[in-house]
Amino acid sequence: MLRSREDIRAPDLPKDGLWVGEDPGRMDSLLAAGPVLVHFIDYSQLNCVRTLPYLKGWRERYGPLGLTVVGIQAPRFPFGADPETAVPAIEELGIEYPVLIDGEMKMWKDYGCEGWPSLFLWGRGGALKWFQFGEGEYRSTEDAIREAVAPEDELPERMEPVRETDVEGVEVIAPSSELIPGGEGPWTVAEHGDSFEVEYEAGGVYLTASGSGKLAIGLDGERIGEVTVDGPGLYPIVPEGRHAGHRLLVEIEGEPEIWTIAFSPAIAD
Numbered sequence: 539m540l541r542s543r544e545d546i547r548a549p550d551l552p553k554d555g556l557w558v559g560e561d562p563g564r565m566d567s568l569l570a571a572g573p574v575l576v577h578f579i580d581y582s583q584l585n586c587v588r589t590l591p592y593l594k595g596w597r598e599r600y601g602p603l604g605l606t607v608v609g610i611q612a613p614r615f616p617f618g619a620d621p622e623t624a625v626p627a628i629e630e631l632g633i634e635y636p637v638l639i640d641g642e643m644k645m646w647k648d649y650g651c652e653g654w655p656s657l658f659l660w661g662r663g664g665a666l667k668w669f670q671f672g673e674g675e676y677r678s679t680e681d682a683i684r685e686a687v688a689p690e691d692e693l694p695e696r697m698e699p700v701r702e703t704d705v706e707g708v709e710v711i712a713p714s715s716e717l718i719p720g721g722e723g724p725w726t727v728a729e730h731g732d733s734f735e736v737e738y739e740a741g742g743v744y745l746t747a748s749g750s751g752k753l754a755i756g757l758d759g760e761r762i763g764e765v766t767v768d769g770p771g772l773y774p775i776v777p778e779g780r781h782a783g784h785r786l787l788v789e790i791e792g793e794p795e796i797w798t799i800a801f802s803p804a805i806a807d
Contacts, residue, residue: 546666548574548658549648551608551638556621558628559636562608569664572604573686578646578656579637580614581627582746582772584800585673586655590631591700592676596683597635599694603687604662609637612646614654615797617748617770627771661686676704703741703803711781713740713801724748724795733789734796741804743776743786751792757784767794780807 550565568574577593579586597607611628613619619641628637640646649658652671659668659682668682676699684693699705719725719734726749745753748770755763755775765775776786781804788796 548576548660548664548666549645552644556625556639556641557636558609558611558625558633558639562606562636565660566664568606568608569660569662572606572662573667573683574606574608574660575683576608576610576649576658576660578610578612578640578649578651578654580612580618580654581624581631582618582770582797583614583654584744584746584772584802587631587772588673588701588802589655589657590633592679592697594632594634595697595700596680599697600683600687603692605683605687607635609633609635610640610645611637612640612643612651612654615746615748615770623770659683659686676700677706703805708805710803711739711806713781713803714738716801717799719796719799724797725790726795727790727793732791733787735785735787736799737783737785738799738801739781739783740801741781742774742778742802744800744802745773745775745788746797746800747771747773747794748797749792749794751790751794753794754789754791756787756789759785767792778802778804780804782807 548565548569562568593607611618611624617623621639624639657670658666661667667686668679670679680696702708703710717736720730725734747767749767751767753765753767755765757776765773767773
């Protein structure tokens with residue numbers, strides 16, 4: 539798939555932006571030194587978190603060859619715009635490259651992003667070499683990076699797939715679509731009740747939640763654990779496994795807000 543547009547100019551980075559990590563400076567200065575990979579995420583979004591091992595690995599491999607990686611925290615949920623929660627959450631993810639808190643979604647709009655995560659690779663000088671909306675295409679993205687940084691004989695070995703679902707040629711079964719249990723807003727005990735039940739097919743299950751409280755997790759009629767919600771973030775509630783269908787029960791204590799239920803892909807037994 540061709541993902542190169544010579545006529546698109548890389549939007550500049552804000553001069554007075556709030557960065558987690560060191561301010562990387564102007565985009566034109568970065569592009570004069572080498573290619574720049576810009577990664578839009580929300581720290582509480584499952585698809586975004588699943589991409590991070592690749593971003594970290596590419597930075598380690600290709601940073602010495604001139605690649606700069608820049609992250610943009612573009613909040614999908616209202617709490618993601620608050621620096622008091624966003625900064626420590628990003629630090630907790632172990633991201634070592636600079637991440638801009640794009641609370642007003644200015645950079646998101648400038649880039650024309652179409653979902654979380656969104657990724658853009660700018661070549662030295664500013665030509666757009668590759669873009670990707672959503673999770674996946676890791677091998678193709680790394681191929682584009684390798685082409686942008688150096689000749690073939692100077693390159694390190696490619697990254698190994700992080701998960702078995704990322705291996706080329708492996709048949710992956712698509713999980714159930716993300717659910718928003720509260721409708722347009724979050725599920726709260728006050729508005730919707732102290733429990734909900736859903737059927738799904740996937741490998742693992744994650745909640746995006748905020749507030750505070752406890753969640754008792756039941757699967758197919760059996761209690762499998764308890765999750766403590768202690769602030770905004772992504773919470774795993776059903777461990778990763780093979781693709782299968784299940785009935786999930788979430789019983790709620792306290793005042794957490796449940797924004798989404800997300801399901802991870804898996805392979806079949």
